[in-house]
Amino acid sequence: MPDRKITRQAFLKSIAALGLTAALQPLSAQISNGYPSRAIRLVVPFAPGGNTDLIARILGQALAEELGQPVVVENISGANGSIGTSRVAAAAADGYTLLFGTAGTQAINQSLYKNLSEKNLDDFEYLGLVTSIPNMLVINEARTPVGSVAELLALAQSSQAGLNYGSPGAGSTIHLSAEMFGTAAGVKLLHVPYRGSAPALADLMGGQLDFIFENITPALPFVTSGKLKALAVASEERVPLLPDVPTMKESGFDNFVTGTWNGVLAPKGTPQAIVDRLSTAILQCAAKPDFKAKVQEMGGQPLEMGPEEFKRFTREEYQRWNAVVAAAGVEKL
Incomplete structure (x- = not known):
């Protein structure tokens, strides 16, 4: 049989080649190869029990099954959701701390709080919009x-x-x-x-x-x-659970569509490979019949909006609510 012994010099060359291959990989790919390897924290910036908290827990359970790691919902309330939102924005951009954002935290607070502005819309990576209520x-x-x-x-x-x-x-x-x-x-x-x-x-x-x-x-x-x-x-169309209740538009108020919505965001700078992994998993969860049924039972509309559309939608919502705040003369907090 031929001699299959590997010399010390050949072994070192092999190790060097493997190191070079790893070095040539994009950093995001290296980081995400084993992602996720531990529990993910999903921050709800409101107290437990509200619709945002309930939907976050439904999504978190589905997301845990999709990703193979626990998704722990953590409630950090205060200042109309601004406290929990700011903590996520300042967290490590590694995919292990996420935000379950709303119309209030992502599109209204920027017009209400003196320490916030439209620039805060860029503090996050947008992963997926899953509901409108x-x-x-x-x-x-x-x-x-x-x-x-x-x-x-x-x-x-x-x-x-x-x-x-x-x-x-x-x-x-x-x-x-x-x-x-x-x-x-x-x-x-x-x-x-x-x-x-x-x-x-x-x-x-x-x-x-x-x-x-x-x-x-x-x-x-x-x-x-x-x-x-x-x-x-205040929806575009009548709600199936209340078919006899007209919309505000039907009641003579054109363009009167209001409510909240829920989407998942990550801190700015989260590696693209992780953003892609999370976005895919979130939209897969949002598409499941069980998730859709639970949202509809709460009077909501299930959505499956990806990162770019979600980001564009949030900016449009900011502009819309900013105009409402200005027209109503609401004083900044």
Whole structure:
């Protein structure tokens, strides 16, 4: 048999060749070869229990199965989502800390907070937009005895003091939706901010508020049970779960489409190979029938929007909400 012994010189040449091959690979490819090798943190910049938190947990479970590593949802709330969002922006750009962003954190806060600006839109890599959830105009008929948006408008016009409305805080899509309504209708409204949707809905049911433009997810159980009445949904088309409830557009308010949306982002500078890996996995999860069904049960619309389209959409949303904030004269925080 031929002698297969490898000399020390040949062995060193082989090692050198392997090292050269690795060195010639793009850095992003080297980093992502073993990605992910540990748990991924998905930051929800709001308290547990809201629709953003619930959808993040549904997506996180599907994403863990897709990537083969745990996806741990972490809630970091405060300042309309700005605190958790800024922490993700400052995290290591290695694909192990992600943000579950919303219309508020990615498109509204930049117009509301003095320390933020449009430039903050570039603090992230955009991975995928997965849901859109509309707002809904709801009332307590015992307090506000109207049957349509037109009748609510007539009531507002006849009220010297003006109607009041609740929201989970200044700058939320719920707050700004009501401001849009007041501006478009030319009526006086009084904003009553709360620490979340639950106490605002409780006061609406208790007869302390005239109306709320609530996100459809927390309001839906109260509407279907008859405790509250939905006058309109602020979506492009009627919501399948509430087929008899007209849209704001059908109610005479053109282009009145408001709500929140959810997408996954990573810190700026995350290697492209990791961005591609995550984006592919996120969109695969968003396309699964089980994920879509759960989102629809919450009154939402499942989406599968990739990085470039998601980034372009976010900038358009920023411009739209910035105009609403300016028209309403909302003071910067």
